Amino acid sequence: MSLLSQEIIDRVKDRSVSKVIATLDEDGAPYAVVSRFLQIGENGLLVHLELLEKSETNRNLLRSLWYEKKIAISVGDLVIKGRPVKAHVSGPVFRQYYEQVRSVIADADLSTVWLIEPEEVIDETYAIRKRQEEEQFPFSVHLDRLTVATK
Amino acid sequence: MAQKTTTKLGEVAARYPDVPRLIILKTDVQRRGVFYSDAAVGLLDERLHQTTGTHIFGSRDGDLTLRPESLLLRDGSSIITTPTPLEEDPYLVDVKEGVPWLFDDGVALEAVDYWPAPDFYSKTANSGVPMKNIVSARPQRLNIFPYRYCTFWNNNKGCAFCDIVSQLKKGGKELNIPAKLDPKEVSDVVGEALKEPGRFSAVFLTSGSIVSGQTPFDDEIDYYVQILQEVGKHFKARKFPSQIIGTAFTKKQLQRLYDETGLMSYTSDIEVLNEELFNQLCPGKAEWIGYQEWKKRLVDAVDVFGPGRVNTGLVAGIELTRPHGFMSEDEALERTLAEAEDLAQQGVSTVFIVWSPRPDTPLGNQKNASLDYYIRLARGLHALRVKYRLPIGYDDYRHCGNHPDSDLSRLLPY
Numbered sequence: 001m002s003l004l005s006q007e008i009i010d011r012v013k014d015r016s017v018s019k020v021i022a023t024l025d026e027d028g029a030p031y032a033v034v035s036r037f038l039q040i041g042e043n044g045l046l047v048h049l050e051l052l053e054k055s056e057t058n059r060n061l062l063r064s065l066w067y068e069k070k071i072a073i074s075v076g077d078l079v080i081k082g083r084p085v086k087a088h089v090s091g092p093v094f095r096q097y098y099e100q101v102r103s104v105i106a107d108a109d110l111s112t113v114w115l116i117e118p119e120e121v122i123d124e125t126y127a128i129r130k131r132q133e134e135e136q137f138p139f140s141v142h143l144d145r146l147t148v149a150t151k
Numbered sequence: 152m153a154q155k156t157t158t159k160l161g162e163v164a165a166r167y168p169d170v171p172r173l174i175i176l177k178t179d180v181q182r183r184g185v186f187y188s189d190a191a192v193g194l195l196d197e198r199l200h201q202t203t204g205t206h207i208f209g210s211r212d213g214d215l216t217l218r219p220e221s222l223l224l225r226d227g228s229s230i231i232t233t234p235t236p237l238e239e240d241p242y243l244v245d246v247k248e249g250v251p252w253l254f255d256d257g258v259a260l261e262a263v264d265y266w267p268a269p270d271f272y273s274k275t276a277n278s279g280v281p282m283k284n285i286v287s288a289r290p291q292r293l294n295i296f297p298y299r300y301c302t303f304w305n306n307n308k309g310c311a312f313c314d315i316v317s318q319l320k321k322g323g324k325e326l327n328i329p330a331k332l333d334p335k336e337v338s339d340v341v342g343e344a345l346k347e348p349g350r351f352s353a354v355f356l357t358s359g360s361i362v363s364g365q366t367p368f369d370d371e372i373d374y375y376v377q378i379l380q381e382v383g384k385h386f387k388a389r390k391f392p393s394q395i396i397g398t399a400f401t402k403k404q405l406q407r408l409y410d411e412t413g414l415m416s417y418t419s420d421i422e423v424l425n426e427e428l429f430n431q432l433c434p435g436k437a438e439w440i441g442y443q444e445w446k447k448r449l450v451d452a453v454d455v456f457g458p459g460r461v462n463t464g465l466v467a468g469i470e471l472t473r474p475h476g477f478m479s480e481d482e483a484l485e486r487t488l489a490e491a492e493d494l495a496q497q498g499v500s501t502v503f504i505v506w507s508p509r510p511d512t513p514l515g516n517q518k519n520a521s522l523d524y525y526i527r528l529a530r531g532l533h534a535l536r537v538k539y540r541l542p543i544g545y546d547d548y549r550h551c552g553n554h555p556d557s558d559l560s561r562l563l564p565y
Contacts, residue, residue, distance in 0.1 A: 091290070095350070099349070
């Protein structure tokens with residue numbers, strides 16, 4: 001069963017919500033770029049379309065698949081951690097996305113259709129995280145916020 | 152199903168943590184071959200999948216029965232499979248939960264896909280020959296095998312591992328594959344293939360050597376030029392992504408090939424990187440060109456095609472065959488990589504295929520090398536590409552898929 005609730009799916013589908021994919025390079029340094037075509041695939045997997053074969057992100061995703069390293073995708077205030085599980089470079093799935101990309105960007109190419117399995121979803125919405133912090137870590141709150149209001 | 156940890160594959164993967172397990176698996180599948188179960192063959196749908204029969208070389212079981220042409224792994228790389236009899240201990244392709252999987256000793260290792268059939272495979276050329284028998288496909292490459300004979304066999308000096316001639320006889324009789332293709336018809340099929348969006352990223356040619364001509368191999372060059380010129384008519388630019396595996400041509404011949412066609416890269420397979428073994432195992436190549444001259448012509452080709460556009464291929468494992476081969480894998484590795492470095496520092500890359508002993512060949516009753524050997528060779532050849540900064544994009548997983556060493560180079564930024 002997918003980790004992605006209908007609310008998350010709706011956010012992924014919302015074109016006004018920014019999506020960023022973060023991967024790790026050979027040295028473990030993070031590398032984050034906008035994932036313009038991020039979408040929901042079959043079986044609750046995320047689909048990231050990588051247009052360029054030799055891009056840092058494409059190579060990092062391959063490294064993640066080969067060596068079982070996690071990646072992260074932010075969808076607005078949500079962070080989805082997961083792993084690339086499959087790279088389509090040919091066949092009907094690839095063709096479907098190839099035509100989609102080319103319908104959006106003139107003369108675009110598509111290197112790889114990455115299927116990413118979500119493993120963890122973290123809601124980084126400030127109001128939610130603030131409440132969690134104040135409940136779990138009361139000693140990190142600045143006292144001036146807790147004082148009785150003075151006239 | 153729990154993964155068995157004591158498989159040989161697991162032991163080798165533990166010894167080489169820097170090499171992806173998928174590449175180790177692919178290499179071992181090539182090394183040991185595959186057997187397709189009836190259920191796996193039952194999943195085959197000729198409308199959706201490529202089936203065996205179009206290749207220039209044969210299989211390890213010598214059979215032309217309908218089977219999946221080859222496999223795709225989940226990292227997008229291919230395994231070029233050679234169907235192998237069960238008694239030779241191949242991997243098994245069987246069905247699990249409705250999809251094909253690779254099994255070893257009863258353990259399910261990886262889900263795989265069959266190569267997708269391109270649109271043009273269902274069509275027939277004007278001559279009545281199925282288009283797939285004129286131009287075949289890999290997942291992203293168009294294969295043109297214009298001449299399915301090698302004239303080194305005229306005086307029985309073909310390479311000791313090669314079954315091109317016996318495969319031609321089988322293919323001609325049983326599959327209606329023309330021995331020599333008409334360049335115009337090839338071009339027509341390529342044009343049809345290119346209508347499929349997002350399918351192909353390179354055109355590839357290879358044939359047997361043709362020794363005839365005003366100077367040796369001129370006829371082979373003439374033929375390639377004719378085909379590439381016809382195929383080139385489909386492209387806007389003069390040069391288009393393409394690779395040829397040809398004989399080691401003279402610089403004058405290479406220049407002609409480059410100047411008169413859209414060809415962008417050149418491969419000439421030396422097969423084994425040792426002069427004595429080359430003379431023994433590739434007597435036709437030795438007779439007509441010679442080992443040192445073959446190497447020189449590869450280096451000359453860099454002047455013509457440019458650095459990072461020329462390579463040579465090895466049939467890895469034949470260097471260990473009896474009675475002439477190296478006595479140990481350590482020695483074979485050391486001497487092979489030394490020769491590969493000599494070429495690399497002059498701009499020539501080396502790739503290998505895992506030798507698959509085929510029944511209709513002089514070496515057919517011998518065994519290939521250990522999995523450790525192939526992994527060490529892949530690492531060594533990849534390291535040379537890193538050291539000398541040699542791109543291999545024209546012969547990588549997208550365009551060939553048969554070289555574990557160039558799979559490793561996928562992570563390189565060039």
